[in-house]
Amino acid sequence: MDQLPPKMIITEADIADAETILDLQRTCYQSEAQLYNDFNLPPLRQTITELRASFAGHVFLKAIIAGRIVGTVRAITEKGTCHIGRLMVLSEYQRQGIGSALMAGIEKLFPQVERFELFTGEKSAGNLRLYERLGYQKTKRQRISDRVVLLFMEKLNDKEPLPR
Numbered sequence: 001m002d003q004l005p006p007k008m009i010i011t012e013a014d015i016a017d018a019e020t021i022l023d024l025q026r027t028c029y030q031s032e033a034q035l036y037n038d039f040n041l042p043p044l045r046q047t048i049t050e051l052r053a054s055f056a057g058h059v060f061l062k063a064i065i066a067g068r069i070v071g072t073v074r075a076i077t078e079k080g081t082c083h084i085g086r087l088m089v090l091s092e093y094q095r096q097g098i099g100s101a102l103m104a105g106i107e108k109l110f111p112q113v114e115r116f117e118l119f120t121g122e123k124s125a126g127n128l129r130l131y132e133r134l135g136y137q138k139t140k141r142q143r144i145s146d147r148v149v150l151l152f153m154e155k156l157n158d159k160e161p162l163p164r
Contacts, residue, residue, distance in 0.1 A: 008098065010105045013060035013072060018052045020069050021060065025051075028088035035123050038147045043086060061105050063089070063098045073102040080114040082107070082157075087118075087127075094126075103134055107157075115156050122149040 013021060029043040054074070063071035071089035075082050084106055089098045107116060118136065120127040128151065136153035143149045 007065065008101070009064045010061055010101055011064070013062040013069075015052055015055045017060070017062060017069065018048060018055065021062070021072050022046065022048055022051050024069060024072060024088055024090065025086065028090065031091065032121060032124065036121060036147050038145065041148070058085075059106070059109055061102055061109075063093075063102055065093070071098045071102055073106050075106045075110065077110060077113055082110040082113040082116045084116055084118040099130055100134065103130075107155075111157070113157050115154050117152060117154045119150045119152045122151050 025043050033039045033041055058074040058076045060074045062069045070093045073087040075084045131153050136155045138151050139154050140152045141149055
């Protein structure tokens with residue numbers, strides 16, 4: 001892994017970023033759709049209305065380089081678990097530590113949870129390598145179609161909660 005790109009900023013996204021995030025999502029998930037030969041994946045079907053609505057319950061982080069959003073991730077907590085979803089980095093910025101930095105940022109926002117959980121496609125070798133390198137372990141498989149099997153992964157939170 002290379003060093004982080006110079007002058008990269010990771011910060012919380014807000015609803016004003018929704019259209020840019022949706023464009024990024026549609027771009028980034030093309031490679032997953034090709035891998036699975038399934039262009040009907042949920043991230044490719046999500047509407048701007050649905051994405052804006054998800055800002056009510058999720059925390060979104062964005063990675064910015066030279067004023068451009070090049071990556072994002074989102075999370076929501078439920079019953080002691082932080083559910084992390086849709087980690088995306090534009091292909092020309094991948095393998096530069098941006099995905100790892102976004103993951104570290106989202107985990108840092110939830111020191112009170114017992115565990116972090118996410119899922120990725122079984123054929124998504126790069127995603128699996130990243131998550132395993134970050135300490136995630138496979139917990140279950142779920143077939144969602146004849147083409148797509150999801151692998152769920154978790155990581156126990158070893159951080160001490162912040163004092164209140």
